[in-house]
Structures are given as structure tokens and as C-alpha cells.
Amino acid sequence: MGAFLVKRILATIPVLVIVAIIVFTLIRLVPGDPAAVIAGNMATNEDIARIRTELGLDRGFLTQLALWAKGLASSDLGQSFFFKKEVTALIGERLEPTLSLAFLTIVLTVLVAVPLGTLAAWRHGGWLDRALMGFSVLGFSIPVFVLGYLLVYVFALKLDWFPVQGYRPLRDGLWPWLHQLLLPAITLSIVYVALIARVTRASVAEALTEDYVRTARAKGLPEARVLVRHALANAAVPIVTVIGIGIALLIGGVVVTESVYSIPGLGTLTVDAVLARDFPVIQGVILFFAFLYVMVNLLVDLSYLFLDPRIRY
Amino acid sequence: MSETRAPVLSVRDLAVALPAGADRALAVEHISFDVGAGEIVCLLGESGSGKSVISFAVMGLLPDNVHVSAGEIRLGDTNLLSLTAAQLRELRGDEIAMIFQEPMTALNPVMTCGAQLDELLSEHTAFSAAERHAKTLAMFEAVKLPEPERIFASYPHQLSGGQRQRIMIAMALILEPKLLIADEPTTALDVTTQAEVLALIKTLQRERGTAVLFITHDMGVVAEIADRVVVLQQGKQVESGAKHEVLQSPREDYTRMLIAAVPPIDPPELHHHFADAPALSVQELCKTYSSGGWLQKRRETRAATLVSFDVRPGETVGIVGESGSGKSTVARCITRLIDPSQGEVHLRDVKLHAGSREALKAARKRIQIVFQDPYRSLDPRQRVGEAIIEGPVNFGVPREQALARARELMTLVRLSPDVLSRYPNEFSGGQRQRISIARALALDPEVLICDEAVSALDVSVQAQVLKLLEEIQAELNLAILFITHDLRVAAQICDRVLVMQHGIVVEQGTTRDVFRAPTHEYTRKLLASAPGRAFQFAAAAAT
Numbered sequence: 001m002g003a004f005l006v007k008r009i010l011a012t013i014p015v016l017v018i019v020a021i022i023v024f025t026l027i028r029l030v031p032g033d034p035a036a037v038i039a040g041n042m043a044t045n046e047d048i049a050r051i052r053t054e055l056g057l058d059r060g061f062l063t064q065l066a067l068w069a070k071g072l073a074s075s076d077l078g079q080s081f082f083f084k085k086e087v088t089a090l091i092g093e094r095l096e097p098t099l100s101l102a103f104l105t106i107v108l109t110v111l112v113a114v115p116l117g118t119l120a121a122w123r124h125g126g127w128l129d130r131a132l133m134g135f136s137v138l139g140f141s142i143p144v145f146v147l148g149y150l151l152v153y154v155f156a157l158k159l160d161w162f163p164v165q166g167y168r169p170l171r172d173g174l175w176p177w178l179h180q181l182l183l184p185a186i187t188l189s190i191v192y193v194a195l196i197a198r199v200t201r202a203s204v205a206e207a208l209t210e211d212y213v214r215t216a217r218a219k220g221l222p223e224a225r226v227l228v229r230h231a232l233a234n235a236a237v238p239i240v241t242v243i244g245i246g247i248a249l250l251i252g253g254v255v256v257t258e259s260v261y262s263i264p265g266l267g268t269l270t271v272d273a274v275l276a277r278d279f280p281v282i283q284g285v286i287l288f289f290a291f292l293y294v295m296v297n298l299l300v301d302l303s304y305l306f307l308d309p310r311i312r313y
Numbered sequence: 314m315s316e317t318r319a320p321v322l323s324v325r326d327l328a329v330a331l332p333a334g335a336d337r338a339l340a341v342e343h344i345s346f347d348v349g350a351g352e353i354v355c356l357l358g359e360s361g362s363g364k365s366v367i368s369f370a371v372m373g374l375l376p377d378n379v380h381v382s383a384g385e386i387r388l389g390d391t392n393l394l395s396l397t398a399a400q401l402r403e404l405r406g407d408e409i410a411m412i413f414q415e416p417m418t419a420l421n422p423v424m425t426c427g428a429q430l431d432e433l434l435s436e437h438t439a440f441s442a443a444e445r446h447a448k449t450l451a452m453f454e455a456v457k458l459p460e461p462e463r464i465f466a467s468y469p470h471q472l473s474g475g476q477r478q479r480i481m482i483a484m485a486l487i488l489e490p491k492l493l494i495a496d497e498p499t500t501a502l503d504v505t506t507q508a509e510v511l512a513l514i515k516t517l518q519r520e521r522g523t524a525v526l527f528i529t530h531d532m533g534v535v536a537e538i539a540d541r542v543v544v545l546q547q548g549k550q551v552e553s554g555a556k557h558e559v560l561q562s563p564r565e566d567y568t569r570m571l572i573a574a575v576p577p578i579d580p581p582e583l584h585h586h587f588a589d590a591p592a593l594s595v596q597e598l599c600k601t602y603s604s605g606g607w608l609q610k611r612r613e614t615r616a617a618t619l620v621s622f623d624v625r626p627g628e629t630v631g632i633v634g635e636s637g638s639g640k641s642t643v644a645r646c647i648t649r650l651i652d653p654s655q656g657e658v659h660l661r662d663v664k665l666h667a668g669s670r671e672a673l674k675a676a677r678k679r680i681q682i683v684f685q686d687p688y689r690s691l692d693p694r695q696r697v698g699e700a701i702i703e704g705p706v707n708f709g710v711p712r713e714q715a716l717a718r719a720r721e722l723m724t725l726v727r728l729s730p731d732v733l734s735r736y737p738n739e740f741s742g743g744q745r746q747r748i749s750i751a752r753a754l755a756l757d758p759e760v761l762i763c764d765e766a767v768s769a770l771d772v773s774v775q776a777q778v779l780k781l782l783e784e785i786q787a788e789l790n791l792a793i794l795f796i797t798h799d800l801r802v803a804a805q806i807c808d809r810v811l812v813m814q815h816g817i818v819v820e821q822g823t824t825r826d827v828f829r830a831p832t833h834e835y836t837r838k839l840l841a842s843a844p845g846r847a848f849q850f851a852a853a854a855a856t
Contacts (some may be wrong), residue, residue, distance in 0.1 A: 026752070046364055062576070064661055137625075157535060166598065174716065179819070210418060210420070211413060211415055211418040211419045212418065212420055212421040214413070214419070215375065215411075215413060215419045215420065215421070215481075215484075216421065218374065218405055218410070218411040219406035219407065219432070219484070220403060220404065220406035220407060220433075220434045220436060221401045221402075221406070221432065221433075221436055222402070222403035222436070225432070225436075229421075229424070229432070230421050230424075233421070233423050233424070234422065234423055236420065236423075307423070308421070308422070308423055309423060309468040309470070310422060310470045
């Protein structure tokens with residue numbers, strides 16, 4: 001396993017290098033000049049040229065790339081054009097809201113989807129099963145922003161159970177933090193509940209047909225134990241895989257949700273950076289997301305070792 | 314069994330209804346038998362006889378859409394059919410226990426073996442954790458598992474098939490149930506392991522006075538273990554009685570047919586002479602698998618070592634051995650489904666071991682395989698006619714001509730040519746295996762390799778397919794390499810045999826010589842393990 005871990009961690013390096021080069025190239029291909037955005041509408045051409053030189057954008061493409069790469073090697077993501085701050089510091093500031101939202105979403109999703117999917121598999125074809133299938137089609141097809149505004153309208157504006165928008169950091173206390181985040185987390189989790197409940201249902205339903213489930217019943221075990229310890233435990237690998245994919249996809253999802261609920265996280269930072277053509281921030285955030293993505297995948301692969309003793313690396 | 318003692322299990326006039334749309338309305342009907350304490354009753358039947366349905370009815374584990382429609386099942390004084398689901402669950406594992414066919418899949422792969430017994434004990438007893446642990450270890454000892462402590466902490470995949478079946482037996486018997494249901498418990502095991510497991514079940518059952526309902530399709534196993542036999546056919550009880558009555562003087566034709574279909578283990582005398590040059594010649598074939606590499610320790614597994622033999626036209630050469638003996642590896646190397654590590658394979662003038670992919674392609678049609686499982690070796694979405702002509706058409710035979718040949722082949726394997734447009738699921742196992750044979754013959758091969766080709770079939774069907782193979786061989790002068798774990802089958806069809814163990818041919822010669830006067834210790838052990846070897850069956854006695 002040690003060898004596997006070393007290999008996998010080494011393998012992340014080329015992935016991140018390729019992502020870095022692609023992002024760097026792509027944002028320079030997109031029309032729009034950061035210097036012009038910073039200079040504003042009233043600026044002269046000289047102003048813009050001066051700002052370009054200040055930002056280093058007048059140098060050749062390869063020189064810029066080399067400079068950025070040099071910074072990366074010493075974990076320096078550069079300076080934001082717009083905020084005039086270190087990108088690493090910016091990401092640090094915005095990390096808590098995004099991680100909080102992602103974490104709460106995943107916890108909610110797993111707590112709801114796994115039991116729901118398991119019960120649906122157990123009563124295959126029953127009312128719960130059919131209701132769940134219907135719900136999941138709905139969950140897949142409603143866009144996050146529609147659902148977000150709908151929930152805000154009902155639960156924040158009409159019923160006044162939750163605040164409309166904003167974020168309270170964890171240091172203000174657990175309840176204020178949770179109270180602020182619950183609505184966005186629910187919004188974001190609907191589609192993942194649909195996805196993970198379906199996968200759980202399929203996976204558990206398959207496990208329920210296995211011989212060892214028959215053995216468990218022949219032992220006179222209570223149905224709950226047959227379902228959890230024998231069926232669900234054996235169905236775990238595909239479920240965890242999809243949860244892993246869900247976490248990765250969520251990173252894309254927070255961009256929209258944070259905008260809808262005005263949460264000052266990485267999602268809003270990305271949107272602001274794109275609008276301001278803030279190249280270093282865009283590069284840094286995307287590289288950071290790619291890094292998270294690779295780490296989540298590694299953790300999922302490692303979790304297999306605990307879920308299935310037959311898997312050895 | 315004395316008249317005064319009530320039987321442990323009493324089944325009276327049992328009928329089990331299948332859901333609408335099944336091939337028959339009742340899975341079983343008018344089933345009546347008793348199992349007394351300390352008695353082993355065998356339910357004997359071929360596939361579709363309903364023998365497993367009876368065991369699940371007793372356990373209360375029938376699928377939701379299948380239910381008991383008439384009759385009575387009593388465990389001692391308790392009418393099992395009147396119990397609630399919760400009451401039945403209390404009995405299961407405690408009073409009635411069950412062992413299943415597939416030790417590979419019947420244990421939970423993500424729980425240690427110890428934990429699987431432990432949860433049974435904690436469900437049905439009030440023992441402390443330490444007591445449960447001690448009791449489990451003692452039971453592992455009783456089923457003769459080596460190093461109980463290590464086995465306790467092992468996962469099922471770390472154990473052999475025989476060891477897993479011992480775990481199942483330990484789990485079934487640890488609470489000393491009154492009734493043990495054993496559903497084909499040794500069918501998936503190697504013959505030497507089967508002999509050990511049968512002996513173990515018998516010993517434990519004697520010691521504890523357990524009533525055993527033993528389900529099997531294997532006449533040899535019945536001869537080995539049964540006190541009484543119930544013969545089933547298509548859900549109906551054909552006859553029942555003491556083992557000696559049923560097996561030696563059967564009353565019903567069906568029973569007689571079943572007994573007659575059991576191949577005798579004594580090979581018939583060899584009449585043929587094969588003077589021709591070999592069609593297939595294998596010389597010092599070796600196959601070594603190695604795993605590991607970068608950062609990992611290299612491990613080598615020798616799957617086949619220095620295997621040499623010839624197969625001449627018209628001759629059937631058998632490779633017998635248990636799982637892991639390397640017999641299938643040899644077949645795969647010959648057909649170059651895998652590359653041999655060393656050695657030579659000649660198909661007359663063609664070197665199969667060395668040729669390029671192109672050269673190999675031309676030779677491939679001359680050597681064909683029939684695989685073990687007729688349910689999985691045919692593409693379910695391909696009409697059988699298409700499956701048969703796919704090979705010839707691939708080699709450039711015009712479609713019409715290939716179809717005409719397919720019709721001839723269907724006649725050759727005793728099927729109607731009119732069914733070529735059907736899909737595999739419309740055929741029984743035996744019919745599918747005939748189709749597989751027709752498919753293999755469609756390329757006019759010189760050599761036919763049968764890899765456990767009759768192992769998945771019922772004995773009566775097995776006998777028909779073996780006879781068919783012999784007739785086809787005589788007609789086409791085929792060289793057949795017949796790979797099997799079943800000594801009875803080998804005895805009947807093979808002219809010569811090779812006995813393999815751990816990748817090495819330990820003995821070879823004419824089948825009659827090897828079976829009548831085995832020289833290697835392993836061959837002797839294999840032959841001694843064949844179930845029912847010492848038993849005189851009715852038909853065998855008659856000939």
C-alpha cells in the first residue's frame with residue numbers, strides 16, 4: 001500500500017502541470033484585457049499600456065508562463081490584478097464558506113440518500129421505491145438556480161425560517177453557521193440525493209440477490225442487520241465512488257449556489273475574477289480545484305481498502 | 314426409526330405455487346416425507362425438479378412471489394406454516410440450519426469468518442463476547458479447520474473452497490440445530506475435498522443426532538451419504554424409500570433411467586488403434602505467471618510445467634485434475650488464448666506456439682473449443698444460427714453456404730434445423746451445449762477441445778451429450794482433448810488420460826490402465842474420493 005500511495009501522489013504532479021498549462025493558455029485566448037478592465041472606461045491608451053507593463057502582460061507568452069511556473073514551484077500563486085493581494089491569501093480567506101457549504105451538502109446528501117436508496121432496494125417496486133424514482137427524475141431535471149430561488153421564496157421570504165442570503169463564519173457559533181448554510185446546502189444537495197439514492201438503490205438491490213444475503217437470512221438475523229451489515233456493506237464501493245464524483249462535481253455546483261445566496265466563498269471569487277479578467281486568481285482557483293479533485297479521488301481509492309478486504313494495492 | 318418417535322421434520326402433501334407466467338403452475342406438488350433424528354434423507358433430482366424449492370419452503374425463505382399453496386410442514390410439534398415471520402426467524406439458524414452449494418459466494422466477503430459466526434451467536438444466545446469467541450474457536454476445531462485463531466480473523470477470500478464450506482458447516486451446526494438442510498453442499502468442491510466434507514457432515518451429524526435433509530443431483534453422493542432417498546422429477550415425487558431399495562431395486566422408470574445414466578467409473582476396454590500421426594502434439598509446454606514489478610516483490614506461479622502429449626485423429630485424450638491443477642491453462646495455451654512461456658504446440662505441420670497473429674488466424678479454425686457453461690458461452694442477443702455461421706463467414710465462406718452447413722450441423726447434433734432463428738434462452742442447457750458443439754464444428758476443425766463441456770449438465774443430459782460426441786468423433790475422425798474434473802465421465806469417454814496436479818502431469822496412459830492400476834499416489838487418492846465408488850447401483854449390477 002505504501003508503494004501505491006507514493007505512486008499515486010507522484011502521479012498527481014503531471015495532472016496538475018497539464019491543468020496549469022491548459023488554464024494558463026485558455027484564459028489568454030479568451031478576448032478581454034485585464035488592463036482595460038482595471039483602467040476603467042475613462043482611461044487613455046497610455047494608461048492601459050502602463051498598467052499592462054505593471055502587470056507584466058506586455059511580456060511574451062512563454063516568459064509569463066515561466067514566471068508563473070517559477071512562482072508555483074515555491075507555492076506562490078502570484079498576485080491578484082484586481083484585489084492587489086496574494087492569490088494564496090485570497091483563496092485562504094474564501095476557503096471556509098466554500099468548504100462549509102460543500103461539507104454540509106455532502107453530509108446532508110449521504111444522510112438522506114443512503115438510507116432512502118437502501119429502503120427502496122429492500123422494498124423493490126413498493127411505494128417508497130416508486131416515489132424515490134419519481135423524485136430523482138425531478139431532482140435531476142430542476143436547475144440549481146431555479147430550485148434555489150424557489151426555496152428562498154418559500155422558506156426565507158414567505159415562512160421566514162431561514163435568512164435569505166449571506167454567510168456567518170463558524171467562529172460565530174455552530175447554530176448561526178448552520179442556520180445560514182442550511183438552505184443553500186439543501187438546494188445544492190437535491191441533485192446529489194437523486195444521484196446517490198439511485199446508485200444506492202441499484203447497488204443494494206443487486207447485493208440483496210447475492211448468496212450471502214440468503215445465508216444471513218438463513219441464520220435468522222433481523223432484516224435490519226441483513227440489510228445494513230450484509231447488503232449495504234457489500235454495496236458500498238460503487239456508492240462511495242459516486243459520492244466521490246459528487247464531491248468533485250459539487251465544486252462546480254458551489255459557483256452557482258454561492259452566487260444565488262451571496263456567500264463569499266471560492267465560487268463568488270471565481271465569478272468576480274472571471275468578470276475582472278483577474279488572470280492569477282482564475283489560474284490559482286482552478287488549479288486549487290484540480291488539486292482538491294485529485295485528492296478526493298485518492299481518498300476514494302484508499303477508502304476501498306477499508307470497505308472491501310479483497311482490494312489490495 | 315421407531316414408530317413411537319415423532320420425526321424431526323415432517324412434510325405432508327406439500328404444494329408450492331409459482332407466479333403466473335412461469336413454465337408450470339406448481340413448483341412442487343404432493344410431496345410427503347419425514348426426516349428422523351440422526352437420519353439423512355436425500356432429495357434427489359435433476360435441475361427443475363423442485364428440490365431447492367422444498368428446502369426454501371421449510372426454511373420459510375421462499376421468494377415473495379412464490380408461496381406454499383397446500384400441505385403441511387412440521388418441525389417436531391410445530392407447524393412451520395402457521396408461524397409468523399418473526400417466529401420463523403427465531404427458528405432459523407437456531408433450530409433449522411442450512412448449508413448452501415456455493416461456498417465461494419455464500420459467505421459475506423466483507424466480514425471476517427469469525428464475525429459471521431459471532432453475529433449468529435449473539436442473535437440467538439445470551440453468551441458473552443468471550444464465550445462466543447471460545448465457542449466459535451471450538452467449533453472451527455470440530456470441523457477440522459487448521460489454526461482456528463487465524464481462520465477467525467480471515468476473510469472468506471483468503472480461504473480455499475473446502476475451508477469455506479467448513480466455515481458454513483461450523484456456522485450451521487454451532488447451535489446444534491435439530492434439522493440441517495444441506496443444499497448441494499459439495500457440488501462446487503473438488504472430488505477429494507468433497508469426500509472430506511461428506512465424511513465431516515456424516516460424523517458431526519452422527520455425534521449430534523441431527524436430522525439432515527440433503528439435496529443433491531449426484532447419485533454417487535446419495536450412495537455415499539443417504540439413509541433414505543426421495544426421488545423428484547419436475548416437481549413430483551417419483552418414489553421414496555431406503556437407499557438400498559431405491560438405488561438397487563428402483564420401482565420407477567425415471568429412477569432407473571437416472572441410475573443408468575451414471576457413468577461407471579470402470580473404463581470400458583479399448584478397441585481402437587490410432588496409428589496415424591498426431592493431429593495435435595504438445596511438447597514440454599510450460600506456463601508461468603508472474604506478478605508484481607515496480608516497487609513490489611516479484612512472484613511466480615507455475616500453472617503448467619513440462620506438459621507433453623499427443624492427440625491422434627479419432628482419439629479422445631482426457632486431462633483430469635482438480636481446480637488449480639493447470640488443466641484449463643494447458644487448453645488455453647494450445648489455442649493461444651494465452652501465450653505459453655515455453656514448449657511447443659504442433660497442429661500437424663503448423664507451429665501454434667510460435668506463429669504470428671496472421672499465421673495463427675488461419676490455424677485457429679482448425680482447432681475449436683466447447684466451453685463449460687452453455688448458459689454463458691452463447692451470446693444471448695445473437696440468434697443461434699448467427700452464432701454458428703459467424704466463424705465460417707468470418708473466414709470468407711458465403712453466407713448461404715454457411716447457413717446450409719449450419720442446417721446440416723443441427724441435424725448432426727440432433728436438433729431441428731428449423732430452430733436456427735431462435736435465441737439461446739429458448740433452449741435448455743443440454744440443447745445449448747449441442748448448439749455450442751455445432752458452432753465449434755462449423756469451422757471443420759481437426760481438433761476439438763472440450764473444457765468441462767458436460768460438467769454443468771444433468772446426468773441424463775450429460776449421457777446424451779457424451780454419446781453424441783462419440784458419434785460425431787467417429788463420423789468426422791476428430792481428435793478430441795477432453796478436460797474434466799469428473800472421473801466417471803473421463804472413464805467413459807477418454808481413450809487415454811493425463812492426471813494433473815499443481816501444473817504437473819503426474820501420470821498418463823490408457824484410461825483403463827490408469828484407472829485400474831494407478832501408479833501415482835495422487836491418482837489413487839482421486840479415484841478413492843469418487844463418491845459412491847464402492848456402491849453397486851442397480852443398472853451397473855445388471856450389466
